[in-house]
Amino acid sequence: MKILIVHAHYEPQSFTTALKDLAVETLVAAGHEVRVSDLYAMHWNPVASVADFGERKNSDYCTYALEQRHGFENGSLAPDVLAEVEKVDWCDLLILNFPIFWFSVPAIMKGWIDRVFVSGRFYGGKRFYDQGGMTGKRAMLAFTLGGQPHMFGIEGIHGEIDLMLRPLLRGALGYAGFSVLPPFAAYHVPYLSHEGRQQILVDYQQRLLTLDTLEPLRFPSMGDFDERLYPKA
Amino acid sequence: MKILIVHAHYEPQSFTTALKDLAVETLVAAGHEVRVSDLYAMHWNPVASVADFGERKNSDYCTYALEQRHGFENGSLAPDVLAEVEKVDWCDLLILNFPIFWFSVPAIMKGWIDRVFVSGRFYGGKRFYDQGGMTGKRAMLAFTLGGQPHMFGIEGIHGEIDLMLRPLLRGALGYAGFSVLPPFAAYHVPYLSHEGRQQILVDYQQRLLTLDTLEPLRFPSMGDFDERLYPKA
Numbered sequence: 001m002k003i004l005i006v007h008a009h010y011e012p013q014s015f016t017t018a019l020k021d022l023a024v025e026t027l028v029a030a031g032h033e034v035r036v037s038d039l040y041a042m043h044w045n046p047v048a049s050v051a052d053f054g055e056r057k058n059s060d061y062c063t064y065a066l067e068q069r070h071g072f073e074n075g076s077l078a079p080d081v082l083a084e085v086e087k088v089d090w091c092d093l094l095i096l097n098f099p100i101f102w103f104s105v106p107a108i109m110k111g112w113i114d115r116v117f118v119s120g121r122f123y124g125g126k127r128f129y130d131q132g133g134m135t136g137k138r139a140m141l142a143f144t145l146g147g148q149p150h151m152f153g154i155e156g157i158h159g160e161i162d163l164m165l166r167p168l169l170r171g172a173l174g175y176a177g178f179s180v181l182p183p184f185a186a187y188h189v190p191y192l193s194h195e196g197r198q199q200i201l202v203d204y205q206q207r208l209l210t211l212d213t214l215e216p217l218r219f220p221s222m223g224d225f226d227e228r229l230y231p232k233a
Numbered sequence: 234m235k236i237l238i239v240h241a242h243y244e245p246q247s248f249t250t251a252l253k254d255l256a257v258e259t260l261v262a263a264g265h266e267v268r269v270s271d272l273y274a275m276h277w278n279p280v281a282s283v284a285d286f287g288e289r290k291n292s293d294y295c296t297y298a299l300e301q302r303h304g305f306e307n308g309s310l311a312p313d314v315l316a317e318v319e320k321v322d323w324c325d326l327l328i329l330n331f332p333i334f335w336f337s338v339p340a341i342m343k344g345w346i347d348r349v350f351v352s353g354r355f356y357g358g359k360r361f362y363d364q365g366g367m368t369g370k371r372a373m374l375a376f377t378l379g380g381q382p383h384m385f386g387i388e389g390i391h392g393e394i395d396l397m398l399r400p401l402l403r404g405a406l407g408y409a410g411f412s413v414l415p416p417f418a419a420y421h422v423p424y425l426s427h428e429g430r431q432q433i434l435v436d437y438q439q440r441l442l443t444l445d446t447l448e449p450l451r452f453p454s455m456g457d458f459d460e461r462l463y464p465k466a
Contacts, residue, residue, distance in 0.1 A: 048340065050243060062244045171336030
C-alpha cells in the first residue's frame with residue numbers, strides 16, 4: 001500500500017508528532033511505502049489566492065475553483081500545490097495527522113485542503129461523494145485533543161465527535177470520494193501520564209496494522225439523488 | 234451597537250465582498266459603529282506557531298493554548314493577534330463574512346480563529362459555552378456558497394447546513410460564549426442572475442436591520458453538567 005501522511009504540528013517534540021513517527025515506522029515495517037508532508041516543516045502556505053494561478057482563465061475576476069480547474073488542466077497551478085496533488089494521486093491511503101484546533105484542523109492544514117483538493121481532479125460538476133475524484137482511495141483522520149471520550153457521547157457536552165468533525169469527514173474527504181475510515185482520536189493528551197500516552201501509541205499501532213478490518217463511514221450515494229440533486233422518490 | 238466584521242475573500246469584486254460592503258453601509262446608516270478586519274487585504278497570517286509568543290512560559294516545549302494564555306496575561310502575544318483580540322473585546326456583535334470552502338471557513342479565517350480566540354480570554358478551564366469569555370456578545374456567520382437550499386434539508390444530499398457548520402457555530406463561537414444568531418446563507422451565488430443576487434442583498438439588508446428579532450441557536454449549558462463534565466442526573 002502507498003500511504004501519504006499529512007502532518008501539522010508547531011512543536012516537533014509533540015505527542016501528535018510521535019503519532020506521525022509511529023505511523024511511518026509501523027507502516028514501513030509492515031512493507032508499505034510511506035511519504036510525509038510535514039506542513040510546518042515545509043512552511044506550507046495555507047492561503048488560497050490568485051497567486052496560485054499562472055495563466056488565468058479570467059484575469060479580471062477570480063473564481064477560485066474555476067481557476068483551479070483551468071490551472072490543473074494546463075499545468076499552470078502553483079508548483080507547491082501540484083506537488084501535493086501528485087502525492088495524493090500516488091497514495092492509496094491518506095492520513096491527516098493533527099492536533100484538534102476548534103474542533104477542526106489547524107489553519108495550516110485547512111489550507112492544504114483548500115489549495116490541494118482541486119476542482120477537476122478531486123470533484124467537479126456532479127462528481128462528488130461516491131462519484132468523487134478520489135474513489136478507490138481511503139482516508140483517515142488521526143488527531144490529539146484535550147477533551148475526554150465522555151464529553152463526546154450522544155449525551156456528552158460536545159455531542160458525538162463524528163458530528164463535530166462532519167465537514168472534514170463528510171464535507172471534505174467523503175465529498176472528494178475517499179472511503180473514510182473511522183477517525184483515530186487520542187483523547188486528553190495534555191493531561192495523561194507517560195503510561196497513558198504509551199497506551200495510546202500501542203492502540204494506534206494496532207489500528208494501523210488492522211486497517212483492512214475497519215468499516216468505512218457511510219455517506220450519501222449519488223445514485224439516490226436525481227439530476228438536480230433532489231432525493232429520488 | 235459596536236460591530237466587528239471579519240471578512241475573507243481573495244477577489245475584491247466578489248459578491249461576498251458586496252455582502253460585507255452592504256453590511257458596513259447598512260449598519261452605519263442605522264447608527265451603529267462598525268469596524269472591519271479584511272483578512273486578505275491585511276495579509277493576515279493564519280499559521281499558529283511559536284512565533285506568536287515573545288517571552289515564553291516554557292521555551293523548551295510549546296503548548297499553544299498555554300503560551301496564548303501566558304502571552305495574553307503579560308501582553309507579549311504577537312501584536313497582530315492582540316490587535317484583533319482588542320477588536321473582539323470592543324464589539325457587541327461579531328460577523329464572520331466568507332465564501333464556504335469545504336463546508337467551513339477558508340484557511341485564512343480559520344487561522345484568525347486559531348490565533349485570536351486566545352485561551353484565558355475566550356475560554357479556559359471550565360469557562361466555555363454559556364460560561365465562555367464572550368458571553369454577552371452576539372456572533373453571526375454570513376457566507377456565500379454554490380449549493381442550493383434543497384441540498385441542505387434533512388433529506389438533502391449534504392444534510393442540514395447547521396450540522397455541516399457545527400464546529401464553527403457551536404465548537405468555536407458557541408464554545409467561546411457568543412450568543413450565535415442563525416447564519417445568513419447566500420446560496421447558489423456563482424449561478425445566479427443579477428436579479429437573483431440583488432434579491433439576496435435585499436434579504437441581507439433586511440436581516441441586518443432585524444437582528445434583535447432573531448432567536449440565538451441553542452447550545453449546551455454548563456449548569457447541566459457536573460464538575461467532570463458528565464451530564465447531571
